[in-house]
Amino acid sequence: MQNVLTFSLSIFLMVFTQQISVAQPIHQMPTLGYSYDALEPYIDGQTMEIHFSKHHQAYLTNLNKALNGTKAEKLPLELLLLGAERRGAAIRNNGGGHYNHTLFWSILSPNPEKSPSGKLADDIHKTFTSVDSLKKLLNNGASTRFGSGWVWLYVTPEKKLAVCSTPNQDNPIMDAAKENRGIPILGIDVWEHAYYLKYQNKRGDYLGAIWNVIDWSKVGMLYENALKDPLLKDIEKDDWTALKEFHLVMAQTFHPMEEGKLEPIKTRSGEMLEKAQILAKSKVPTTFKSDAITKALTDLVDGSAKLDKLIKKKGKDDKIKESLTKLHDTFHVIQGLCSDDH
Numbered sequence: 419m420q421n422v423l424t425f426s427l428s429i430f431l432m433v434f435t436q437q438i439s440v441a442q443p444i445h446q447m448p449t450l451g452y453s454y455d456a457l458e459p460y461i462d463g464q465t466m467e468i469h470f471s472k473h474h475q476a477y478l479t480n481l482n483k484a485l486n487g488t489k490a491e492k493l494p495l496e497l498l499l500l501g502a503e504r505r506g507a508a509i510r511n512n513g514g515g516h517y518n519h520t521l522f523w524s525i526l527s528p529n530p531e532k533s534p535s536g537k538l539a540d541d542i543h544k545t546f547t548s549v550d551s552l553k554k555l556l557n558n559g560a561s562t563r564f565g566s567g568w569v570w571l572y573v574t575p576e577k578k579l580a581v582c583s584t585p586n587q588d589n590p591i592m593d594a595a596k597e598n599r600g601i602p603i604l605g606i607d608v609w610e611h612a613y614y615l616k617y618q619n620k621r622g623d624y625l626g627a628i629w630n631v632i633d634w635s636k637v638g639m640l641y642e643n644a645l646k647d648p649l650l651k652d653i654e655k656d657d658w659t660a661l662k663e664f665h666l667v668m669a670q671t672f673h674p675m676e677e678g679k680l681e682p683i684k685t686r687s688g689e690m691l692e693k694a695q696i697l698a699k700s701k702v703p704t705t706f707k708s709d710a711i712t713k714a715l716t717d718l719v720d721g722s723a724k725l726d727k728l729i730k731k732k733g734k735d736d737k738i739k740e741s742l743t744k745l746h747d748t749f750h751v752i753q754g755l756c757s758d759d760h
């Protein structure tokens with residue numbers, strides 16, 4: 419009997435230990451794909467080693483630490499970045515640091531394709547007239563970035579190519595990027611840790627040299643992927659401030675009502691109507707424009723006006739509940755129509 423118990427306990431401990439050992443954080447270091455000194459003489463081995471194994475590793479460690487045990491722990495990195503400003507400094511800086519460096523390593527190569535081809539080449543010519551003028555724009559953005567940051571070539575929600583620079587570890591996916599939002603396909607790190615050991619204060623020399631190791635075939639692949647990435651639509655929706663503001667009032671009144679509390683909607687029905695009117699008048703993002711959205715926005719204003727009137731006339735609780743539930747359904751027509759399946 420004792421043997422059976424010992425055996426069962428060993429099996430239990432084995433399974434339990436295995437379960438602990440496989441519980442890895444979802445965000446992991448990428449594989450570099452080339453040796454630290456492979457990009458010499460343009461980027462020296464010591465800089466690469468410190469940059470990858472110390473700086474990038476620290477962003478990742480701190481990101482996982484900030485996420486540990488939170489609701490956001492299982493979110494894909496891109497969706498974390500989408501709301502980086504609202505999620506706070508730890509996620510914004512370390513999530514950005516992890517994303518930006520992962521992209522950076524992936525577009526560097528000891529055997530790079532030295533110029534773009536295919537659709538990327540065509541669209542660069544259409545947007546910037548030539549690859550050289552694009553490089554000039556990027557180098558100019560990088561050399562005028564005060565302090566630390568990045569310069570980006572990115573794809574806008576309208577699927578256009580654009581250039582911007584961001585401070586610290588921000589990037590165009592983030593809400594913090596304001597009017598420069600999109601999916602980055604080429605990024606240059608202009609933190610001193612990226613070049614100081616070899617170039618010291620000469621950021622311009624580093625910017626001149628780095629084009630020798632940027633692999634345009636990789637940038638081209640990232641471009642093709644970005645053009646079909648549902649994240650573009652998420653960014654556009656996240657930028658629709660009036661929708662977010664209405665959503666907030668709806669969430670803060672509808673959910674208490676589900677728990678039997680009508681006080682929030684009774685005190686905020688006027689504000690709800692005002693937010694619905696602002697939403698209906700706001701610029702609907704291009705990719706969401708449709709007759710169904712236009713109708714739902716009109717219904718939302720009508721529904722909010724009826725609910726507000728009912729509350730001002732001290733209508734019955736049952737009627738208020740019914741009216742708010744209907745309005746919530748109308749709102750989810752907009753949310754649903756805007757949503758992607760991923």
Ligand SMILES: [Fe+2]
Binds near residue numbers: 473519611
């Ligand atoms: Fe860096």
